[in-house]
Amino acid sequence: xxxxxxxxxxxxxxxxxxxxxxxxxxxxxxxxxxxxxxxxxxxxxxxxxxxxxxxxxxxxxxxxxxxxxxxxxxxxxxxxxxxxxxxxxxxxxxxxxxxxxxxxxxxxxxxxxxxxxxxxxxxxxxxxxxxxxxxxxxxxxxxxxxxxxxxxxxxxxxxxxxxxxxxxxxxxxxxxxxxxxxxxxxxxxxxxxxxxxxxxxxxxxxxxxxxxxxxxxxxxxxxxxxxxxxxxxxxxxxxxxxxxxxxxxxxxxxxxxx
Amino acid sequence: xxxxxxxxxxxxxxxxxxxxxxxxxxxxxxxxxxxxxxxxxxxxxxxxxxxxxxxxxxxxxxxxxxxxxxxxxxxxxxxxxxxxxxxxxxxxxxxxxxxxxxxxxxxxxxxxxxxxxxxxxxxxxxxxxxxxxxxxxxxxxxxxxxxxxxxxxxxxxxxxxxxxxxxxxxxxxxxxxxxxxxxxxxxxxxxxxxxxxxxxxxxxxxxxxxxxxxxxxxxxxxxxxxxxxxxxxxxxxxxxxxxxxxxxxxxxxxxxxxxxxxxxxxxxxxxxxxxx
Numbered sequence: 013x014x015x016x017x018x019x020x021x022x023x024x025x026x027x028x029x030x031x032x033x034x035x036x037x038x039x040x041x042x043x044x045x046x047x048x049x050x051x052x053x054x055x056x057x058x059x060x061x062x063x064x065x066x067x068x069x070x071x072x073x074x075x076x077x078x079x080x081x082x083x084x085x086x087x088x089x090x091x092x093x094x095x096x097x098x099x100x101x102x103x104x105x106x107x108x109x110x111x112x113x114x115x116x117x118x119x120x121x122x123x124x125x126x127x128x129x130x131x132x133x134x135x136x137x138x139x140x141x142x143x144x145x146x147x148x149x150x151x152x153x154x155x156x157x158x159x160x161x162x163x164x165x166x167x168x169x170x171x172x173x174x175x176x177x178x179x180x181x182x183x184x185x186x187x188x189x190x191x192x193x194x195x196x197x198x199x200x201x202x203x204x205x206x207x208x209x210x211x212x213x214x215x216x217x218x219x220x221x222x223x224x225x226x227x228x229x230x231x232x233x234x235x236x237x238x239x240x241x242x243x244x245x246x247x248x249x250x251x252x253x254x255x256x257x258x259x260x261x262x263x264x265x266x267x268x269x270x
Numbered sequence: 271x272x273x274x275x276x277x278x279x280x281x282x283x284x285x286x287x288x289x290x291x292x293x294x295x296x297x298x299x300x301x302x303x304x305x306x307x308x309x310x311x312x313x314x315x316x317x318x319x320x321x322x323x324x325x326x327x328x329x330x331x332x333x334x335x336x337x338x339x340x341x342x343x344x345x346x347x348x349x350x351x352x353x354x355x356x357x358x359x360x361x362x363x364x365x366x367x368x369x370x371x372x373x374x375x376x377x378x379x380x381x382x383x384x385x386x387x388x389x390x391x392x393x394x395x396x397x398x399x400x401x402x403x404x405x406x407x408x409x410x411x412x413x414x415x416x417x418x419x420x421x422x423x424x425x426x427x428x429x430x431x432x433x434x435x436x437x438x439x440x441x442x443x444x445x446x447x448x449x450x451x452x453x454x455x456x457x458x459x460x461x462x463x464x465x466x467x468x469x470x471x472x473x474x475x476x477x478x479x480x481x482x483x484x485x486x487x488x489x490x491x492x493x494x495x496x497x498x499x500x501x502x503x504x505x506x507x508x509x510x511x512x513x514x515x516x517x518x519x520x521x522x523x524x525x526x527x528x529x530x531x532x533x534x535x536x537x538x539x540x541x542x543x544x545x546x
Contacts, residue, residue, distance in 0.1 A: 014356075014362065017356060018355065018356050018360065021432075022371075024428075024429070025375055025378045028388075028429070029378040029381050029386060031389055031393055031399055032389040033381075035392065043392060044392035044395075044397070044398055045397070084276070087275060087279070088279070091272060100277075108280060109542065111284060113534075114531075115487055116487065116491075117510045117527065118291070118510070118530060119287070121524065125287065125291055126290045129293075132304070151279075212382050214384060214493050219514075232385065233384050236497060240388050244385060245388075247385065248385045248388070251381050252377075252380065255380035255381075262373070263369055
């Protein structure tokens with residue numbers, strides 16, 4: 013029974029994706045209609061300046077937001093795991109976790125209103141654009157990084173840090189030579205997760221971005237509202253062509269290292 | 271020092287936005303850029319809180335909120351009900367294949383959220399693949415209107431949010447103590463009874479966390495209803511979006527956000543408790 017459900021669920025998860033990638037190779041102008049084999053939509057994709065520009069902007073924002081999220085989230089996770097009890101700790105913990113569960117429309121609207129009110133009061137940030145989208149994505153990503161870092165530090169315990177302190181390491185040396193290396197795997201995973209969240213986001217970017225800062229998901233969403241395009245199919249096929257071998261290599265490498 | 275910096279981050283990017291939304295919900299729309307006036311920020315007291323009286327007297331938004339909670343509940347329920355047999359099926363596989371099949375289940379997500387929904391549009395719309403197949407097979411005479419329905423919306427929700435329920439449930443099932451189930455089997459319990467009286471209770475916390483991790487974001491979901499749902503289906507996320515972008519009534523959008531948050535506060539606190 014469970015195996016049957018598993019197979020059905022895999023079919024359910026894959027059906028739209030396989031169709032998407034499969035019809036990328038159709039010659040028909042209308043997407044999801046078979047018109048013979050052709051690679052024309054991949055050429056069209058390569059020549060679609062708007063889409064490429066949006067993709068470039070999305071990658072830049074994702075890299076920046078993930079880096080900022082690692083810095084902030086690393087600090088948040090470290091404080092939550094290593095600073096014990098302090099005044100306001102329950103509020104600190106609740107605020108650190110809040111972005112994980114806030115509905116996107118609420119965090120998008122609230123961040124935008126913050127930026128507008130801040131600009132009104134202080135003159136910064138001047139207008140909305142890539143910078144404000146980056147900050148919004150970083151605030152979401154930091155919450156995920158904080159969870160990963162906190163879990164890792166809590167699981168490792170303090171033994172190594174206490175040993176280093178007994179051997180006379182100062183707080184800065186201790187952090188640089190012990191704590192930071194221990195945090196590193198969770199920081200790396202957090203960077204990747206924050207970048208993926210940023211690359212997948214429509215709502216935050218729609219609220220906090222200006223007309224000059226259209227990210228790839230926002231562009232794809234606005235096009236899809238008018239109806240699917242064959243270029244989107246080609247993009248999906250390309251993404252699968254990158255992810256499938258990566259997944260296979262990862263599985264093979266994990267199987268070997270066991 | 272680090273704690274102060276972290277607190278500043280949280281204050282600026284988490285607490286302050288929520289406070290600003292609260293203040294905005296007490297404002298009034300105004301002509302101009304930006305299109306609002308907040309009496310509270312200009313030192314004029316609380317003002318009339320017009321947005322709130324619109325919100326509570328107009329059944330329009332309360333209905334949207336109610337529908338959203340329904341949709342979120344059904345979506346989260348479907349995700350949890352699907353996750354249990356999926357996770358159990360995964361755990362019956364040999365360890366080496368388990369990773370591969372889990373990877374296979376998660377790989378469609380690499381295509382990205384919007385494109386996955388584009389796949390559903392292509393599958394379900396009038397000229398879509400499913401209708402083409404049914405027409406070609408002679409099973410139907412005219413295309414079935416499947417897209418822009420509650421069913422399409424639900425399929426998109428489950429497709430979008432399944433991992434949020436699957437991963438915690440899988441982790442809890444993998445870590446459970448099998449001895450309890452073996453004992454129940456030795457005492458003659460049927461497989462269904464074992465699941466109901468042993469497996470489900472020992473993983474209830476993860477099941478609840480998975481349910482809430484789908485329920486909370488789904489209650490405010492905007493993109494999926496917009497792309498797959500009935501055009502007239504008013505949901506909380508859509509109402510907030512429309513008030514903000516189309517009607518440009520920022521105070522009303524803010525009040526609707528606060529109302530949505532208020533309704534979700536219970537589930538959020540429950541989720542935080544289920545984490546411990």
